[in-house]
Amino acid sequence: MNIGEVSTHTGLPAKTIRYYEDINLITPLRDDNGYRRFRDQDIHKLNFLGRARALGFTIDDCRTLLALYEDESRASADVKRVARDHLAQIDAKISDLRGMRDTLSHLVDACAGDDRPDCPILKDLGSKA
Amino acid sequence: MNIGEVSTHTGLPAKTIRYYEDINLITPLRDDNGYRRFRDQDIHKLNFLGRARALGFTIDDCRTLLALYEDESRASADVKRVARDHLAQIDAKISDLRGMRDTLSHLVDACAGDDRPDCPILKDLGSKA
DNA sequence: CATAAGGGTTCCAGTGACAGGAAGGTCAAG
DNA sequence: CTTGACCTTCCTGTCACTGGAACCCTTATG
Numbered sequence: 061m062n063i064g065e066v067s068t069h070t071g072l073p074a075k076t077i078r079y080y081e082d083i084n085l086i087t088p089l090r091d092d093n094g095y096r097r098f099r100d101q102d103i104h105k106l107n108f109l110g111r112a113r114a115l116g117f118t119i120d121d122c123r124t125l126l127a128l129y130e131d132e133s134r135a136s137a138d139v140k141r142v143a144r145d146h147l148a149q150i151d152a153k154i155s156d157l158r159g160m161r162d163t164l165s166h167l168v169d170a171c172a173g174d175d176r177p178d179c180p181i182l183k184d185l186g187s188k189a
Numbered sequence: 190m191n192i193g194e195v196s197t198h199t200g201l202p203a204k205t206i207r208y209y210e211d212i213n214l215i216t217p218l219r220d221d222n223g224y225r226r227f228r229d230q231d232i233h234k235l236n237f238l239g240r241a242r243a244l245g246f247t248i249d250d251c252r253t254l255l256a257l258y259e260d261e262s263r264a265s266a267d268v269k270r271v272a273r274d275h276l277a278q279i280d281a282k283i284s285d286l287r288g289m290r291d292t293l294s295h296l297v298d299a300c301a302g303d304d305r306p307d308c309p310i311l312k313d314l315g316s317k318a
Numbered sequence: 319c320a321t322a323a324g325g326g327t328t329c330c331a332g333t334g335a336c337a338g339g340a341a342g343g344t345c346a347a348g
Numbered sequence: 349c350t351t352g353a354c355c356t357t358c359c360t361g362t363c364a365c366t367g368g369a370a371c372c373c374t375t376a377t378g
Contacts, residue, residue, distance in 0.1 A: 164245075
């Protein structure tokens, strides 16, 4: 398979696939004309990466997970640790965002949103809390 | 005030303050020795920026908000629009993250996390869902 | 007076995970 | 033979800073 077809199959942009090769996440073969030729294992890896990235794992995490995936003698504890850490990060980010959202939605509600200049949003931002 | 003192007062790193000058968010004066000299209005702006950034507004949004802040004849509707748009983005991000968290927490719960290689997390990532 | 510590300055490079685009080679169809 | 769709590499830009090098200014101390 050429990169275009792989892109369609995996849902990953060709740019992204090339990038993944660049950083040594995958190593497709090359045809005589220089085109990348993707084997089933490459496509499998790309699907793995797509899933992992969709769950918000960093590229570094993906590298670790991929290595564990291919290591038959791994301990599931190692996988779980990576996932649990990432879960904690996600939770932290969610709670950050919720804090912002709560403050911001109060401010938005309090703002008339008309032609007048008076605005609680700006008033809040302008006050050193 | 010199940059160090301003940094302490505003809680912003000196690097960040210099960056904000670089991108023309603030324009402190200069002493004869080349040191930045910050007036009250500069510090006020920096506090504003700190608050706005803490609420997750982009630098571009901050620029807009700052301009509105200084425009006595603004319409609060303009402010509200910026804030509402940003709120929508935050909500979108939260729901993205919640989706990830739900999937991921199921997987983490399902994983034994022991010495054995069998792992539902990797199994899920490896299946093209 | 020399010096050392603790400010300040500029400029350059790196971050993460790609995306956009230019310049050019390759392939199948008409 | 040409057209258009594909592929290649390489360079730049994103966002909001952060780290570090190399150097200047100020104040206190031996």
